[in-house]
Amino acid sequence: MRTTNLICILSFFYLFIASIAGAQTTISGKVVDEKGEGVPGANISIKDSYDGTSSTADGSFAFKTDEHGSKVLESTFIGYKKFQQSIELTGKSVVLTVTLKEEINQLDAVTISAGSFTAGDEKRRTILKAVDIATTAGATADIAGALNTLPGTTKVGESGRLFVRGGDSNETRTFIDGMVVLDAYGPSAPNTPSRGRFLPFMFKGTSFSTGGYSAEYGQALSSALVLNSKDKAEANQTDIGILSVGADVAHTQVWDRSSISGKVQYTNIRPYFGLMDQRVDWIDPPVSFQASSAYRVQVGKEGLLKVFGNFNHSTFALYNHDIDQPSLTQRMDLTNIYGYGNIAYLQPLNEKWSVRGGLAYSHNENAAMFDFRPATEIEKGLHSKLVLEHTVSDKVELRFGGEILGRNYSASRRDEESLLILSQSFNETISASFVEVEAFASKQFVAKAGARLEHNSLLNKIALDPRLSLAWRPGKQGQFSIAYGTFRQSAKNQYLRVNNDLNNERAEHFILNYQIINNNRTFRAETYYKRYYDLVKFANLDATSLNNLGSGYAKGVEVFWRDNKSIRNVDYWVSYSLLDTKRDYLNFPSMATPSFASKHNFSIVYKHFVKVIKSQLGFTYSYASGRPYYNPNNPAFNSDHTPEYHDLSANVAFLPKNWLIIYASCTNLLGRDNIFGYNYSATPDSNGVYARNALRQPAAHLLFLGVFITLTKNKSVNQLPNL
Amino acid sequence: MKRAILILTFATATMVTSANDSKYFETMARNIQQVYTAQTSDEIQQAVNILDRVGSAEKTRWEPYYYASFGYIMLANREKDSAKKDAYLDQAQIEIDKALTINPNESEIVALQGFIHMIRLSVDPASRGQKYSPLAMQFLGKAAAINPENPRALAMMAQMQLGTARFFNSPVTEACATNSRAIEKFSSYKPENPLAPVWGKGMTEDMLKQCK
Numbered sequence: 001m002r003t004t005n006l007i008c009i010l011s012f013f014y015l016f017i018a019s020i021a022g023a024q025t026t027i028s029g030k031v032v033d034e035k036g037e038g039v040p041g042a043n044i045s046i047k048d049s050y051d052g053t054s055s056t057a058d059g060s061f062a063f064k065t066d067e068h069g070s071k072v073l074e075s076t077f078i079g080y081k082k083f084q085q086s087i088e089l090t091g092k093s094v095v096l097t098v099t100l101k102e103e104i105n106q107l108d109a110v111t112i113s114a115g116s117f118t119a120g121d122e123k124r125r126t127i128l129k130a131v132d133i134a135t136t137a138g139a140t141a142d143i144a145g146a147l148n149t150l151p152g153t154t155k156v157g158e159s160g161r162l163f164v165r166g167g168d169s170n171e172t173r174t175f176i177d178g179m180v181v182l183d184a185y186g187p188s189a190p191n192t193p194s195r196g197r198f199l200p201f202m203f204k205g206t207s208f209s210t211g212g213y214s215a216e217y218g219q220a221l222s223s224a225l226v227l228n229s230k231d232k233a234e235a236n237q238t239d240i241g242i243l244s245v246g247a248d249v250a251h252t253q254v255w256d257r258s259s260i261s262g263k264v265q266y267t268n269i270r271p272y273f274g275l276m277d278q279r280v281d282w283i284d285p286p287v288s289f290q291a292s293s294a295y296r297v298q299v300g301k302e303g304l305l306k307v308f309g310n311f312n313h314s315t316f317a318l319y320n321h322d323i324d325q326p327s328l329t330q331r332m333d334l335t336n337i338y339g340y341g342n343i344a345y346l347q348p349l350n351e352k353w354s355v356r357g358g359l360a361y362s363h364n365e366n367a368a369m370f371d372f373r374p375a376t377e378i379e380k381g382l383h384s385k386l387v388l389e390h391t392v393s394d395k396v397e398l399r400f401g402g403e404i405l406g407r408n409y410s411a412s413r414r415d416e417e418s419l420l421i422l423s424q425s426f427n428e429t430i431s432a433s434f435v436e437v438e439a440f441a442s443k444q445f446v447a448k449a450g451a452r453l454e455h456n457s458l459l460n461k462i463a464l465d466p467r468l469s470l471a472w473r474p475g476k477q478g479q480f481s482i483a484y485g486t487f488r489q490s491a492k493n494q495y496l497r498v499n500n501d502l503n504n505e506r507a508e509h510f511i512l513n514y515q516i517i518n519n520n521r522t523f524r525a526e527t528y529y530k531r532y533y534d535l536v537k538f539a540n541l542d543a544t545s546l547n548n549l550g551s552g553y554a555k556g557v558e559v560f561w562r563d564n565k566s567i568r569n570v571d572y573w574v575s576y577s578l579l580d581t582k583r584d585y586l587n588f589p590s591m592a593t594p595s596f597a598s599k600h601n602f603s604i605v606y607k608h609f610v611k612v613i614k615s616q617l618g619f620t621y622s623y624a625s626g627r628p629y630y631n632p633n634n635p636a637f638n639s640d641h642t643p644e645y646h647d648l649s650a651n652v653a654f655l656p657k658n659w660l661i662i663y664a665s666c667t668n669l670l671g672r673d674n675i676f677g678y679n680y681s682a683t684p685d686s687n688g689v690y691a692r693n694a695l696r697q698p699a700a701h702l703l704f705l706g707v708f709i710t711l712t713k714n715k716s717v718n719q720l721p722n723l
Numbered sequence: 724m725k726r727a728i729l730i731l732t733f734a735t736a737t738m739v740t741s742a743n744d745s746k747y748f749e750t751m752a753r754n755i756q757q758v759y760t761a762q763t764s765d766e767i768q769q770a771v772n773i774l775d776r777v778g779s780a781e782k783t784r785w786e787p788y789y790y791a792s793f794g795y796i797m798l799a800n801r802e803k804d805s806a807k808k809d810a811y812l813d814q815a816q817i818e819i820d821k822a823l824t825i826n827p828n829e830s831e832i833v834a835l836q837g838f839i840h841m842i843r844l845s846v847d848p849a850s851r852g853q854k855y856s857p858l859a860m861q862f863l864g865k866a867a868a869i870n871p872e873n874p875r876a877l878a879m880m881a882q883m884q885l886g887t888a889r890f891f892n893s894p895v896t897e898a899c900a901t902n903s904r905a906i907e908k909f910s911s912y913k914p915e916n917p918l919a920p921v922w923g924k925g926m927t928e929d930m931l932k933q934c935k
């Protein structure tokens with residue numbers, strides 16, 4: 001009886017408990033975004049419980065929960081920040097509005113596109129992919145060669161370097177993982193395009209800026225080429241390349257937290273030149289040995305240390321012929337020794353702060369002999385840098401840092417008469433600091449403002465360069481950007497060594513850009529105005545008396561279109577640049593267009609994967625209108641123009657097996673005899689006319705053949721992305 | 724009397740746990756089914772939302788996050804826009820990371836990580852191949868090494884091999900051999916519990932037709 005009683009009481013107690021526990025609370029309301037519009041499909045829940053629901057098509061929701069007491073209501077949805085709110089569950093209905101805030105750093109936020117082309121960074125809507133750089137016909141896997149098909153560049157066929165918006169090639173500065181690279185191009189014979197020292201497959205991302213770039217980058221008047229090297233490799237592999245001009249072998253070894261890769265390359269152009277007639281009177285055609293190595297190691301949970309080294313040794317010898325008497329020759333021997341080392345470190349400190357830094361060393365030595373009279377040039381540079389990045393909120397990013405770039409340059413030659421060694425040199429230390437804030441007002445509007453403070457030891461002067469850019473997306477796709485900035489750069493080594501007190505040359509950029517990327521099609525139009533100040537000028541046409549009284553301008557309009565959607569398996573892009581530039585510098589008697597600038601540049605790049613023959617075909621057509629040249633027979637300075645430049649190049653990559661690629665490329669299929677300019681005799685002949693030699697391509701075509709073999713455990717990898 | 728209290732206490736305890744357990748199994752089974760059979764992206768998103776809630780309540784179970792991740796992969800597969808595909812795959816990655824924290828050596832979770840890399844690759848094979856192809860194979864290989872009986876690891880490996888063969892127009896013999904092994908494993912596969920993954924068989928059957 002007592003037991004039964006107890007059971008009764010207990011059962012009652014039970015029911016009571018159950019009824020309390022079961023005192024359900026109904027929670028209802030609406031999930032909206034910041035504009036008050038309903039968000040469908042959002043997850044609404046009581047934290048750490050099963051209870052919750054998804055919002056309906058208009059954002060409204062309602063659910064019951066058995067939980068009681070103080071709890072946290074959560075709501076999440078893709079593209080929005082997590083919503084959390086304390087809530088008291090008492091059985092009484094709760095009605096509330098959940099306002100989700102946009103997560104700004106999403107893929108679809110507006111980006112600053114003025115002046116800048118980014119490649120790589122696979123998740124962003126980029127204009128070029130890293131692989132595009134390597135597969136552009138006519139570029140023969142050279143970074144500058146591929147970028148020369150983009151608007152803003154001027155085709156200077158005999159140089160192979162990047163000439164950006166009326167700027168000389170030295171006005172483009174290369175950075176690897178944020179660190180300065182001095183002398184980024186390999187040596188080349190006269191009128192032969194030089195190649196970049198760094199191969200495109202090393203990099204996962206490339207940002208090519210034709211103006212208005214970040215305050216982080218200094219000592220570049222016209223353009224910054226920012227290369228980001230790959231992270232840790234994922235698989236062991238060995239690559240062997242047999243080329244028409246040499247051979248290379250590379251190996252990558254991967255461990256759990258680190259990877260190392262190395263590559264050696266030997267090129268000897270002699271056998272090729274034996275087959276292909278060359279206009280250059282070679283004694284010893286170029287021979288080069290190159291080795292590079294990259295080591296990656298993860299430090300702690302998120303830190304990454306990257307070490308990169310590159311060494312290059314190359315030689316050649318040739319005869320230069322006198323313009324008036326071609327039988328008179330001068331022998332030129334050149335040996336170039338180049339070393340570059342770079343250590344870059346990235347370490348997130350916590351969710352809000354991260355630090356990155358690096359150290360880079362460049363060594364470039366040109367030992368030339370003119371008829372066995374030596375002339376040497378050595379440049380050494382050490383760059384160190386430290387940058388802190390702070391996420392103030394999801395809408396505001398702050399970056400600041402400091403760097404020191406020390407350069408030591410010397411040039412020496414033996415004087416013919418006195419036999420004395422004459423040398424000129426300088427030591428320059430640039431200490432700089434920068435700060436930059438990037439702030440999103442919404443997904444539609446972003447502003448980036450920065451400033452760079454530089455101290456130059458040769459001048460003992462401090463200078464400030466402001467930078468500002470804005471981007472605005474009025475609709476769903478298209479966006480406008482503007483950029484402004486001032487930029488400075490030390491005078492070219494050959495002038496600074498003569499006069500150590502030369503001021504920095506300066507430039508000011510104004511850029512307006514429109515860009516729309518939609519469904520694998522990109523359209524981009526940009527206009528700009530650039531002013532040059534303090535350019536190096538010869539006083540009274542005397543090359544040994546230099547001042548900074550030069551000036552100039554460049555303005556233009558550029559259009560870019562890319563489409564890899566409309567035609568199946570076809571990808572093409574078209575660029576057009578209109579350039580109007582004049583400057584009064586060096587020996588110019590007045591404002592004139594420099595000889596590296598052409599008014600119209602046009603290129604079209606076409607790539608087609610043909611499955612039946614397992615091949616990728618590529619064509620590149622480039623056009624440049626005539627370039628001005630100095631004709632001493634014409635009293636008007638730089639008023640003659642060379643013929644137009646045309647080039648049609650093709651390449652084919654044949655993939656018979658997934659570990660084998662056979663590659664062939666050929667430039668100038670039309671066989672056009674492009675003329676880049678003229679060399680004039682120093683003295684007029686008996687009729688008072690200055691004789692001249694045309695600067696031509698060294699050969700009608702540049703043919704390249706290669707066989708690339710990839711050895712891996714997993715056969716699904718090949719060198720295609722490298723080509 | 725004491726016994727009665729004891730019985731009652733025990734009964735209470737088992738009632739609560741079994742109620743929780745049955746609630747867990749019932750909720751999971753219903754929503755896993757919904758992910759498998761959903762006709763619209765909204766239905767998948769709803770199921771994923773519930774699975775994610777279950778995951779946050781059941782702190783020691785990996786299955787809720789596993790299926791939430793799987794649901795996001797299915798959402799990515801339905802999406803045409805590549806930026807949105809990537810956004811779904813980012814969510815799939817967040818969910819699989821939670822599952823991996825709970826049980827880093829579960830073959831099914833490791834295989835699903837391989838699947839995420841595989842779908843990432845498929846968004847843009849030409850430029851992502853070099854990175855994601857070895858990553859996908861690495862995780863699928865690891866999943867098969869942990870549990871050689873996992874048919875899904877083999878089935879996805881076969882898909883990777885088929886994709887590579889297609890790209891290079893080379894023979895599909897290797898891919899088909901892997902697929903046959905996957906089919907064998909599917910026929911001998913016995914789910915450990917009612918919530919164990921059962922998907923992937925259709926993939927092998929489709930491929931079998933192409934291998935013939």
